[in-house]
Amino acid sequence: MKDIFGSEGLLAAHHEAYEDRPGQLKMAEAVLNAFKEERHLIVEAGTGTGKTLAYLVPAISFAVKNKRRVIISTGTLNLQEQLMERDIPFLQEILPAKFSAAYMKGRANYACLYRIKKSGDQPILSGLDEMGHFERVSEWAFESETGDRAELTDLPDDLPFWSRINARSETCLGQQCPDFEPCFITRMRSRAEQAQIVIVNHHLFFADLNLRGNEYGKVIPDYGAVIFDEAHLIEDIASDYFGVAVSSFQIEELARDADAVPITDAFAVKDLTKILTKVRGFADMFWSRFSEGRGREGRFPLDRNSIERRTRGGETEPTRLGEAYQMLDENLDRLLKALDVHSDKVPEAESLVRRIRQARFDLKFIVGQEEENFVYWLERRGRGTFLRASPIDVSGLLEEKLFDKVKTCVLTSATLSTNGNFDFVRGRLGLDSGRTDTLLAPSTFDYREQAIIYLPRSMPDPRSQEFTQLAAGEILKLLKITEGRAFVLATSFSSMNALYEIVSSRIDYPCFLQGTISKTGLLERFRETPNAVLFGTSSFWQGVDVRGEQLSCVIIDKLPFAVPTDPLVAARTRYIDEHGGRSFFEYSVPSAVITLKQGIGRLIRSTTDHGIIALLDPRLRTKGYGRDFLKSLPDARITTELSDVEAHFKSHTPLRELERGAR
Numbered sequence: 328m329k330d331i332f333g334s335e336g337l338l339a340a341h342h343e344a345y346e347d348r349p350g351q352l353k354m355a356e357a358v359l360n361a362f363k364e365e366r367h368l369i370v371e372a373g374t375g376t377g378k379t380l381a382y383l384v385p386a387i388s389f390a391v392k393n394k395r396r397v398i399i400s401t402g403t404l405n406l407q408e409q410l411m412e413r414d415i416p417f418l419q420e421i422l423p424a425k426f427s428a429a430y431m432k433g434r435a436n437y438a439c440l441y442r443i444k445k446s447g448d449q450p451i452l453s454g455l456d457e458m459g460h461f462e463r464v465s466e467w468a469f470e471s472e473t474g475d476r477a478e479l480t481d482l483p484d485d486l487p488f489w490s491r492i493n494a495r496s497e498t499c500l501g502q503q504c505p506d507f508e509p510c511f512i513t514r515m516r517s518r519a520e521q522a523q524i525v526i527v528n529h530h531l532f533f534a535d536l537n538l539r540g541n542e543y544g545k546v547i548p549d550y551g552a553v554i555f556d557e558a559h560l561i562e563d564i565a566s567d568y569f570g571v572a573v574s575s576f577q578i579e580e581l582a583r584d585a586d587a588v589p590i591t592d593a594f595a596v597k598d599l600t601k602i603l604t605k606v607r608g609f610a611d612m613f614w615s616r617f618s619e620g621r622g623r624e625g626r627f628p629l630d631r632n633s634i635e636r637r638t639r640g641g642e643t644e645p646t647r648l649g650e651a652y653q654m655l656d657e658n659l660d661r662l663l664k665a666l667d668v669h670s671d672k673v674p675e676a677e678s679l680v681r682r683i684r685q686a687r688f689d690l691k692f693i694v695g696q697e698e699e700n701f702v703y704w705l706e707r708r709g710r711g712t713f714l715r716a717s718p719i720d721v722s723g724l725l726e727e728k729l730f731d732k733v734k735t736c737v738l739t740s741a742t743l744s745t746n747g748n749f750d751f752v753r754g755r756l757g758l759d760s761g762r763t764d765t766l767l768a769p770s771t772f773d774y775r776e777q778a779i780i781y782l783p784r785s786m787p788d789p790r791s792q793e794f795t796q797l798a799a800g801e802i803l804k805l806l807k808i809t810e811g812r813a814f815v816l817a818t819s820f821s822s823m824n825a826l827y828e829i830v831s832s833r834i835d836y837p838c839f840l841q842g843t844i845s846k847t848g849l850l851e852r853f854r855e856t857p858n859a860v861l862f863g864t865s866s867f868w869q870g871v872d873v874r875g876e877q878l879s880c881v882i883i884d885k886l887p888f889a890v891p892t893d894p895l896v897a898a899r900t901r902y903i904d905e906h907g908g909r910s911f912f913e914y915s916v917p918s919a920v921i922t923l924k925q926g927i928g929r930l931i932r933s934t935t936d937h938g939i940i941a942l943l944d945p946r947l948r949t950k951g952y953g954r955d956f957l958k959s960l961p962d963a964r965i966t967t968e969l970s971d972v973e974a975h976f977k978s979h980t981p982l983r984e985l986e987r988g989a990r
């Protein structure tokens with residue numbers, strides 16, 4: 328690895344921005360060792376370590392020497408594209424060993440040729456204005472090499488008809504499809520089968536892992552090792568895919584697709600129409616009864632006795648919801664039988680029978696709530712209602728399906744450790760300590776020089792009434808020092824909106840608010856607008872990269888504890904407590920530490936960045952658990968004095984002006 332990463336190595340000779348990074352070399356050696364020794368590895372590699380090359384080079388070396396495919400799984404499409412468009416071509420050019428690589432996105436990103444052809448017979452457009460977009464997509468689909476909708480850069484992101492022509496597994500006819508050969512999924516799979524390195528994202532990886540062995544779902548070819556980048560996201564994504572979900576959209580879509588099955592027998596069509604009317608009616612009743620007494624949007628736990636209750640005599644009887652469920656289920660069964668008669672001759676009927684069977688099975692699983700290790704919950708979002716059952720603890724499933732089966736899994740991210748160790752992530756994911764090595768790869772950033780951490784001396788408890796007003800006061804003082812150029816990261820939409828209301832009305836700097844336009848659009852505006860201030864929550868805490876003086880200050884209002892009433896969080900904490908643990912210290916604090924590190928990580932993105940990290944929550948200093956957060960902060964100077972912050976910021980001002988002059 329020294330021949331590649333060392334100061335006289337290949338990278339130094341070919342990369343104009345080469346820097347000697349001891350952390351990168353250490354990480355590359357650790358990854359290579361994990362491959363050789365067939366062990367798992369967890370690496371925390373802070374921003375600036377150069378972690379992508381540090382895992383790609385040993386992965387390529389392993390794949391080429393051992394003729395074993397390596398999967399690289401990323402948390403976001405952005406990173407997936409960066410690897411495919413930048414890092415892989417660069418290594419293909421400079422490494423002596425020749426290798427092939429392919430990328431695979433989730434099936435829903437690709438067009439389904441069969442459904443596009445069929446859509447000519449069915450009304451899938453909701454308005455005339457969609458006609459132009461649909462014609463453009465149809466033309467493109469028959470010319471495109473990949474069928475990846477990312478090629479359609481001139482069309483809006485949210486094409487309403489895309490879900491009706493994409494290649495997702497539920498609607499796929501598999502080998503019975505007349506377009507199976509030219510199908511984009513078939514072609515993508517065959518490209519991946521010929522590649523030694525395959526780049527996927529976590530959603531596709533876990534969807535595939537859950538479906539391995541199922542002819543309709545599996546897309547990723549067999550592999551010898553996996554590298555997970557942005558591995559801090561794995562637990563939640565795995566939990567989604569190992570869980571079960573049924574939505575109101577899904578039942579609507581089943582009914583709509585059943586309406587369009589090409590059956591020619593007039594009696595059968597009449598019968599089907601009658602059944603569909605009933606399915607739709609009972610589905611409406613079912614979803615509306617689920618929503619009774621609940622808010623318009625949000626995530627709610629499902630009551631254990633939601634479909635059955637015990638009578639005084641000790642018998643059970645269905646609740647109002649239970650009655651609606653029974654009627655819906657009976658009519659789905661009738662629909663299934665009516666379609667099954669045509670399954671032999673009509674592939675669409677066969678595919679629908681499979682989908683209805685699965686939907687009934689999943690609904691029964693969720694409303695029955697018999698599996699103890701799952702949490703059952705309801706989510707209302709926009710027009711849709713989603714019923715879900717999620718495994719409370721994915722560690723056993725991951726161990727069984729992944730870590731016991733694949734000899735080397737490397738998990739890396741800028742935020743995996745808490746308190747300087749990996750016990751939390753190892754425990755949550757089920758990585759056996761006897762088979763797992765760990766590494767904290769040092770960052771190349773000089774945090775003592777580049778940043779200062781400000782903890783205001785006299786903030787009240789964040790639950791108190793006056794907290795928001797006083798937090799806004801601190802934000803105003805900080806923005807005066809940095810002349811805007813800040814992210815204000817809040818832990819909830821209500822805090823974000825309240826801080827925005829107060830602060831934006833008292834400053835002249837341009838203020839942007841999450842949710843007003845798309846995240847990408849907001850970031851573009853922030854980068855282009857001098858002295859801007861961006862107020863964000865959730866999605867701005869991670870995966871956001873703004874370099875240079877435009878982002879000189881990151882202000883965080885409160886410690887980012889997960890919402891304790893969220894059904895999944897509540898189930899996880901209850902599970903830990905019931906198993907003799909202390910969920911607050913074993914789950915709530917370490918999860919919040921990792922989220923806080925993500926938020927803080929927005930500030931310093933290169934060796935020339937400088938700035939202020941302000942943490943307004945006093946619990947960092949006043950509570951015992953605050954030490955766990957303090958120990959996980961970057962090695963920058965910590966102060967409670969605004970004058971220190973100002974002095975630090977000013978000490979870098981001449982440099983900033985020089986940089987500006989040079990531009």
Ligand code: SF4
Pocket residue numbers: 438439440441442493494495498499500501502504505506507510511512513
């Ligand atoms: S094989 Fe499946 S995804 Fe591919 S074109 Fe046919 S139905 Fe669509």
